[in-house]
Amino acid sequence: MIKVLDRLLLFLYTLIIGISVVFFLTASFGWVPIETSGNFVRNLYYEGSTAYPAIAIGLFVLLVTCRFFYVSVRRGRGQVPSIDQRTDFGDIRISLETVENLALKSAGRVRGVKDMKAKVSVSDAGLDIVIRAVVDGESSIPELSEDMQRSVKNHIEEITGIPVAGVSVFVANVMQSQAFKSRVE
Known part of the structure; x- marks a missing residue:
């Protein structure tokens, strides 16, 4: 109005x-x-x-x-990007930053992932999540990626109730293992 x-x-x-x-x-x-x-x-x-x-x-x-x-x-209310939902009891607004933090939390539980960043966007099909990660190089990258995708998708849908359209994983680098050679004298 x-x-x-x-x-x-x-x-x-x-x-x-x-x-x-x-x-x-x-x-x-x-x-x-x-x-x-x-x-x-x-x-x-x-x-x-x-x-x-x-x-x-x-x-x-x-x-x-x-x-x-x-x-x-x-300063408008719509300054912070958020996902709005209507329930029987009222409205729910979840910031995209919250969803990014949840994605990072669930992806961090996967063994072999070291450093991550998340980017969330909203589409008609649901949430599109992109995880940028650095892996340890000890585990299979396809398996790590699938584990992260599954973990993030399930966690976000369970916690927020918002459907996840897709989780993309971008492996940016591999951590160099710090192997120390022992010197025998």
Whole structure:
């Protein structure tokens, strides 16, 4: 409802500003005789029938200007990307950062994974999760990837109740094992 009201106010505001600009441009080019302009200004001072509508329009433009200024500087609720769900009891909003942290937590339980980053995006089919990982190089990368995918998908769906469309694993690097050679003397 508020968005519709703001659009209506914006339409009226631009209409009034447009008419005012056209009036001032025609006066600036000299297309309006000075006597007509003088009569209009004199009527603003002495005639209530001219002054009251001008005051009303001026106050309306001032209020709409304040409203648009407020809308432009306020911090909106939609700043943090989130997933919104409606239940029988009310609304639930889960931030994408929360889902990323849950994905990292469940992927971290898989043996052989060292360093990870997660990126979550929302699609019509559900959540698309990309895990960037560094592995230890001791385990099979396809098996590690499948374990991570399965773990992340099941954990996210169980905890959040949101379907996961896919989990992509990007193995960025392999950790160098620190093998120390013992020296016999």
